[in-house]
Amino acid sequence: MAPSTFALIIDFASGGMLLAAVLVVWRRALRSIVTLLACQGLALAAIPIAAGAYLGDTALLLVGVAVLALRAVMLPWLLRRALAAEPPGRRDATPLMNTASSLLMVAMLTLVAFAVTRPLTALQSTTLTDAVPTAFAVILIGLFVMVTRRHAVSQAAGFLLLDNGIAATAFLLTDGVPMIVELGVSLDVLFAVIVIGILTGRLRRLFGAADLDELQELRD
């Protein structure tokens, strides 16, 4: 693989992740949000796979395949299941902030991410580290989604964005995370999503909606 091709793949993969994150904020229908998360998982997996192929590192390739299986297939499938149980009228993300303002916020967050990671990329500029700003932007957008969304499933989507961003940062900054760490983290995420799945079920049974604002009722 030529260095320029590798650079192009990393560019597009990190850009694709950012684009998917932006679209998650943009779209309202939870079904398409889940599809976008699967796409983002695909882009995320492309980073270690491309790096593994480029550097000739088999372990990295295996990590990439594992990431692909988990983030692009498994987790979206779990989320889709949680969503399928929702009544059709409640499959929207119901953000706390209107979409246009959210998008402008995302623009700001991206700029902040680019600005704060600048010293990092200036330290050692390689193909991989140059994409760190985008990964960091994905982390911030994930946090933003978690803050501004009501629906439990879209909370999970925000959490996944956050985790995808962290994983991407890890892949880009180190020459491959040890497999055991990656597996441990992924297992955590899997459990988290399962917990959220159970939580939505519970919420629905209790309040008839997976709206997290309903939890405020429990205070009294």
Added chain:
Amino acid sequence: MIGWLRKALRVGRIVEPAPPAPFAAPAAIDALRGSMQIRHVDAGSCNGCEIEISGAFGPVYDAERFGARLVASPRHADALLVTGVVTRNMEEPLRNTAAATPAPRVVIACGDCALNRGVFADAYGVVGSVGEVLDSVDVEIAGCPPTPEAIIAALRSVTRR
């Protein structure tokens, strides 16, 4: 969207083959050859004609392939497609619409009510047929309601395609 795509590809072309072009009606104007924009005016119809008109412009009969198109304003139109018997409330609007259409214009009366008051002849709110309200009717489409074929044939007699 994938589902629609598949459906569109599976169904394919559903328009019926066109019969040979009819002879030009005496009222046909050379200026409207090949292209006619139509403003539809419901002067008091029972909506039977409307259903047939929408059929004529639908995928099966497809009036658009003969150069006819429905438009949103009489200013854009060459032809007024008037359906129904002219009721008292629609008399003035019908006249205004005809006046607002730039010349050369064609008035097409669609359906028996528009031609000769049809079944509503003696009803209390009726002013008259289209011919009695407007100066002239250039093209007549008989039938209650007229079939889409009849409508298409009438339109083609103007566009001559």
Added chain:
Amino acid sequence: MRTIAVDVPTVEVKNHPGRHHVGCAAAGSATALIGAAGVWGGLVAVFGSAPQMSIGWLLPLSGVVLHLDPLGGFFSVLIGAVAVPVGVYTVGYARHERWPALSLTVLPLFVAAMLLVTAAGSIPTFLLAWELMALASVLLVITDHDRAEVRSAALFYAAMTQLGFVAILVGLMVMATSMGADRFTEMTVVPEPLRDVVFVLTVAGFGSKAGLVPLHAWLARAHPEAPSPVSALMSAAMVTLGVYGIIRIDLVLIGPGPRWWAVLLLLVGAASALYGVLQASVATDVKRLLAYSTTDNMGLITMALGASLLLSGAGAPEAAAIAAVAALLHLLAHAAFKSLGFMAAGSVLAATGLRDLDRMGGLARPMPVTTVLFGVAALGACGLPLGAGFVSEWLLVQALVHASTSGDVVVALAAPLAVGAVALTTGLSVAAMVKAFGIGFLARPRSAAARQARESAASMLTAMVIVAVGCVVLALAPVAAAAVVARAVNVMPTARSAAPAVDFAAVIRLPGLGGSIAPGLLATAFVAALLAAVVAMRWRARRRPPTVQLPLWACGADDLTPRMQYTATSFAEPLQRVFNDVLRPASDIDVTHHSESRYMVSAITYRNRIADALEIRLYQPVVTGVKRAAEVVRRAHNGSVHLYLAYGALGVLVVLVIAR
């Protein structure tokens, strides 16, 4: 005091209409003459060197020092060029509106004071001229003092302009003491912490004069209520002196400063541009709209100054120089189209008594000349090609686009955001100006007053035509202003270079950077295209039946009434909705039901008011605080002369103890 001074001349006016006419003509010509002198002096200063003048006896302690350098000369030309047509315009306008003698006297003095500001060569002289200018403008704002709104606006304006003056005074005093000199030519470097203090104070003071957010609130109050020629002078000339102050003090004398100065200027400029244009696009009072548009344009100019400062510090001197040229050129363009806009609005006001766009309309028929002239002004304010503001906005965008080559983080983040802000400002200003021109002048009259409009006096039209010619020249051949701008820009440290940054010719090129524009060629090509379109429309013309005039298409119903037209409020409603979070309009709907049945409606009242949200948020608390403080202080005022004397004695004692 005020009643005596102003009421006596009004009585006079009634007795001697002839003398009033002479007064108007005298005041107008004096204004125009002073303006012409300003232009001449400015040109001399720009191209030659005006002698430095010192009049020691005029001001105690320091004397008056006059020194007109090319930068001051540029502003002197600008103010003079605005004052000449405004003077001509005033001849007709003041006669029509029956101005009192005080205003007639103050108007030329106001222009002279503004010219004195540009010529001031020392801090005391500058402050003196500044205060004279502020005082004169306040007197002019209250010309029509019988109306309560005018008095309230003038009070608001006077308070804000004095507070701004205090900021400038303190800032300049700190500067003078730290440098030990008060002549501009003898100034040296200001030590670091003080320099920042001076910068903040002067930017606040000059920014309030320039109408920058958040100190813009007086503009939207004073400009609509002031007589139109005064609005034109204030908006096109006086406000630009705020920018002059920022350039003179902050960029030339104590600058170029650190990076955060540039970022602050960019932020303040962007905020002003966006906020101003947003308010303009939802305003329904045409003069208020123009006033907010001034905030918007001053914001763009401040952005250009900030960009110039930022880029010169980031190692992009060419782009920095282009930004500086953009700032000065836009000042000229703004002076042209804004004075024209206010004069045309004044012409409408004189003819119909209307400022409310919702009641105007259909003026194109009775007032064709005014309509065309307002159209020229509006096109200039849009920043579109063939308009006066296009080339300067193009230069600003080019400077920002070419900025990012330097690879600096702040620049890399600021440039795209600034381009976005400039673009949104342009887009919204088009919306605002289309509304002002379309709703105000086209279609059919929305009120009896608009129906009975008549074209204005010849002197007013002449004045406006002069300015319109200026607009057209700036739009199509900005090379006419190139020499003046180039000389003035050379004074600014961010743009000082041997080679000119922008090569003005028939084709404007940016030496060293790619990019060119040719407004003249564009206009010629446009005319050719217009002819082509005319020819294309002749095709098949002989077959057409004769053209007819018909009533409007009313969907079959009888004729539409003018009340069914879109108004300025309804025109701006989508924008108001989009920017709901920023504008925070207060609207409510009252539905009155019929007495017989709840299902029948007898009346629906819709009220929509867009106040200045910033004003409410920022100013109200301050005003309340001041009021509360005043309540406290009032306890000390009990009317006893003895107590007051005691206060005085106490004060003297304290001073003696402190100054011991």
Added chain:
Amino acid sequence: MTVMAVVAGGAQLLTVTVGAPLLIGLMRQVRAAWEGRGGGGILQPWRDLRKQLGKQQIIPRGTTVVFTAAPLIVAATSILLAAIVPIVATGSPLDPVADLFAVVGVLFLGTVALTLAGIDTGTAFGGMGASREITIAALVEPTILLAVFALSIPTGSANLGALMATTLSDPGSVASLTGVLAFVALVLVIIAEAGRLPVDNPATHLELTMVHEAMVLEYAGPRLALMEWASAMRLTVLLALLANLFLPWGIAADAPTLLQVLTGVGAITVKVAVLATALATMEVFMAKLRLFRVPELLAGSFLLGLLAVTSANFFTR
């Protein structure tokens, strides 16, 4: 400037003026094909134009000269755009003004003339269309300029000829993240600017949902023909610009031969036809957005433009 450059300019103008109605015809035909209909044929818009030009002129009472002049101005801006934008050859006679910002300005000028005409009719629908059009146009402006900014970073100039020359010599500059983001942003704004679905439905009959159509409701005959011709040319130029900014292959050089000019005409015809087919196909499967959802779309495209610029600034190697 050589003779051939002028010839190339003439060929370009002719291609756009003749081709624009055909483009509309093609898009209608694609739509008809997806709906299973026969369609009026690609030539139908030309037949409509010819007929409209032979019809009676109507001046509605109460309108001013703006109403009469607007179709001419709108058409003039479209012709001007067709002359400025490098469509067939990069070195047009108007190269000094072929700056993308000027092009955007000219585009906007046409919009302004159209909205003023809408207001001038004095009908509720005219004002409504004008108000909506200007709102959308104002919000489109930042995105266009940012996308242009992003594209101009590798070249260091916003001159269209220079932009295309850079892409020709270095194809990698558009096959990058910046290129893709800028492309998506530009597609969105072109859809909004040309009044296509999902922003505006050009085939609607319902006045209350109209944007562009509402402003031309009062026009009849020749003036209507000019308006429709102009808006078709506008769409054509925008699509050609999009095609040439990202895929300039086939465009003739500064001093072209006759063969190169012909190749240029052929290439741009194919490119625009492909884009138009794709656009029309997308439109079949799309519903119109609510008017107050349009700002969301434009905010999204603004974000993409901003990302394009920042990624161009940060990913330069």
